[in-house]
Amino acid sequence: xxxxxxxxxxxxLLLLSGSAQLGLAQNNTNGTGLLEIFPTDNICAVLxxxxxxxxxxxxxxxxxxxxxxxxxxxxxxxxLAIVETVNVSADGVPIPFPLSDMRPVPVKIPRSMWxxxxxxxxxxxxxxxxxxxxxxxxxQPNNSVKEPVPQGWDLVHTVIIQETTxxxxxxxxxxxxxxxxxxxxxxxxxxxxxxxxxxxxxxxxWAVSSTTYFTDTDxxxxxxxxxxxxxxxxxxLALKIFDSLQPVLxxxxxxxxxxxxxxxxxxxxxxxxxxxAYLIQQYLNDAIPGLNRVKVDAFLFGTPNAGDKDFNxxxxxxxxxxxxxxxxxxxxxxxxxxxxxxxxGGQTEPFYIPNTEGNPPQLSWDWRTHRGLVLFGPGQMPxxxxxxxxxxxxxxxxxxxxxxxxHGCSYACAFSSFVNVTKNVCLLSSExxxxxxxxxxxxxxxxFSSSCMPYLTEP
Numbered sequence: 418x419x420x421x422x423x424x425x426x427x428x429x430l431l432l433l434s435g436s437a438q439l440g441l442a443q444n445n446t447n448g449t450g451l452l453e454i455f456p457t458d459n460i461c462a463v464l465x466x467x468x469x470x471x472x473x474x475x476x477x478x479x480x481x482x483x484x485x486x487x488x489x490x491x492x493x494x495x496x497l498a499i500v501e502t503v504n505v506s507a508d509g510v511p512i513p514f515p516l517s518d519m520r521p522v523p524v525k526i527p528r529s530m531w532x533x534x535x536x537x538x539x540x541x542x543x544x545x546x547x548x549x550x551x552x553x554x555x556x557q558p559n560n561s562v563k564e565p566v567p568q569g570w571d572l573v574h575t576v577i578i579q580e581t582t583x584x585x586x587x588x589x590x591x592x593x594x595x596x597x598x599x600x601x602x603x604x605x606x607x608x609x610x611x612x613x614x615x616x617x618x619x620x621x622x623w624a625v626s627s628t629t630y631f632t633d634t635d636x637x638x639x640x641x642x643x644x645x646x647x648x649x650x651x652x653x654l655a656l657k658i659f660d661s662l663q664p665v666l667x668x669x670x671x672x673x674x675x676x677x678x679x680x681x682x683x684x685x686x687x688x689x690x691x692x693x694a695y696l697i698q699q700y701l702n703d704a705i706p707g708l709n710r711v712k713v714d715a716f717l718f719g720t721p722n723a724g725d726k727d728f729n730x731x732x733x734x735x736x737x738x739x740x741x742x743x744x745x746x747x748x749x750x751x752x753x754x755x756x757x758x759x760x761x762g763g764q765t766e767p768f769y770i771p772n773t774e775g776n777p778p779q780l781s782w783d784w785r786t787h788r789g790l791v792l793f794g795p796g797q798m799p800x801x802x803x804x805x806x807x808x809x810x811x812x813x814x815x816x817x818x819x820x821x822x823x824h825g826c827s828y829a830c831a832f833s834s835f836v837n838v839t840k841n842v843c844l845l846s847s848e849x850x851x852x853x854x855x856x857x858x859x860x861x862x863x864x865f866s867s868s869c870m871p872y873l874t875e876p
Contacts (some may be wrong), residue, residue: 418515457823458812461753492598492618494554499547500840502567506536507837513537513611515677516714522733523642524554531791535542535835538741538791540567541611541681542828543718549615549683552599574665576601576614577656584620586650601658601686603665609677610669612662614693616684616719618820625650626685626721631783634728640696644728646783647692650858655692659700666697670711671704679714684748684824691787694736712737718828719749722784728731733788740787743827744794745808748820753786797832797850798827799853800843807869818860 426433486679506512513576515541516534518525526534547565554562567574577597581588600622601614618624632649638656669675678697694715701711715738724732732738742749795805808823826842833841843855847862 425744429862457747457809459623460747460750469486488819492556493551494557494560495550496554498541498550499565500838502540502543502547503570503838504540504566505838506835508536510536512836513540513679515607515609515712516737516739519739520712520713520734520737521730522736522738524788524871525790525792526739527566532835534739535832536714538739539832539836539838541679542683542718542741542832543717544577544611545613545615545681545683545686546825546829547723548599549601549618550611552615553618556596564602566602566604570604570611573604573605573610573669574603574604574659574662575599579655580619580621583622584624586621586624586653600654600837602664605669605675606672606823610675610679612678612680612693612697614658614680614682614686614690616686620687621794625654626688631725639700641692644695644731645725645729647724648688648721651689651721652692655689655696658689659693659696662693662697663700666700666776668703676711678711678713680685681716681718682720683718683725683828687717688723689725691715691717691732691736691738691867693718696739698735710872715739717787719743719746719824720787721748721751722754722786724785727784729785729788729839738787738789739791740789741791741828742793743823744792744828745805746823747811748824752784754786756783792832793827793831797831797834798843799830799841801845801849804845804865805830810869818863821860822858830858 428821478864492612510788514538517530522577531538533707542566544567551562551565554560564572564575576599578600579589579595582594582596585594598619599613602612603612604610617626631646632652633646634644637647637649637652639812640656641652666678670678678701680694680697682688682693694713698713700712705711713736715736717738718741720740720742793801795808798805805822805827808819809818822845830841830843833843839854840856842858844850844852844857845863846865848865850857850862
């Protein structure tokens with residue numbers, strides 16, 4: 418497993434080497450050749466397979482990955498970040514509601530659809546984000562924090578997965594190294610079911626995210642046969658979670674009253690939720706007669722790329738997918754499409770791609786972005802859009818605020834314009850901030866320079 422790990426998490430970009438050949442000014446380095454500033458609307462330009470320093474980049478990434486997996490992050494229960502989810506749009510329409518069926522889903526969702534679907538986008542994201550903050554509370558002795566189930570909904574299932582304390586995806590033989598952690602929740606109301614899958618919070622989950630070995634679906638599981646090639650770590654989680662959900666789907670959907678199913682995932686959860694939604698749609702198609710078939714909607718917020726062209730085209734034919742991405746969220750651009758560099762051997766042996774068939778090693782992989790793209794930028798932020806524009810660059814010394822904003826708060830802020838909320842995490846600076854209409858993103862406020870480069874001054 419260790420030999421298959423590749424670049425996945427945007428955290429691993431922070432120590433990448435570079436040069437002026439990347440189209441960045443030489444004064445963006447710290448004098449050692451280490452880039453301090455990265456362009457975030459096209460981070461993959463830095464990781465191009467044509468980059469002559471690619472081997473040095475890989476070696477540096479390996480050092481970062483070793484450091485990352487050599488530590489065990491503490492899981493914090495953060496109930497103060499949980500915000501009650503509103504159940505009506507700004508126009509008074511009850512939310513959420515099933516999406517318009519756009520299968521086969523186009524590459525991009527027309528802007529005209531945002532007006533009708535935007536409030537549901539907000540509800541889906543705010544709720545999955547609430548579960549992200551809640552799930553570590555599960556591990557606390559005598560936990561008194563209630564699961565953040567929206568008003569009027571029933572919790573019917575909590576998805577528990579086994580994880581390893583040391584983060585080793587193959588380390589389940591030692592019982593002392595294994596613990597249970599919620600990674601998702603299933604709620605129902607009337608005839609609708611929503612399945613939430615949060616982002617990564619543990620060492621094991623980061624390890625699975627980074628297991629980006631490209632695997633032919635025919636070799637993984639018969640239920641994915643003919644789907645192309647996909648992310649090995651995401652497929653592993655999706656299959657495991659689907660197996661735990663199948664009895665719930667049978668009881669609540671096949672034999673029950675549920676006629677609408679949605680899957681909402683963020684970050685790691687979004688990465689495998691596309692595969693999970695495909696498995697659910699396929700199961701329901703087989704279990705329910707044609708005229709009564711249930712449509713599965715999938716909301717993928719800040720999703721990493723999960724497969725090749727064949728996978729994404731077949732997913733868009735079967736699942737009513739929305740791929741929601743902030744233009745400066747670098748995690749939603751990884752692994753790079755249409756091509757990601759695979760490191761050579763030598764110093765970076767753990768990234769070397771073994772080939773058991775005796776052929777030359779594969780040096781790049783053919784990733785593709787999910788269809789159904791809903792791409793938004795600073796212009797869609799209802800407050801402080803000029804400050805959001807500053808995230809067009811990633812500065813190495815300001816990474817905490819960068820990721821909190823671009824990979825977290827951006828989704829709640831942008832779609833809050835479709836509902837009436839003040840806890841919208843839109844504010845980044847105290848300059849002109851009106852707390853009666855908006856709230857701060859975690860890790861903010863900070864002072865912004867006039868030029869935005871470097872864009873943040875530590876508080």
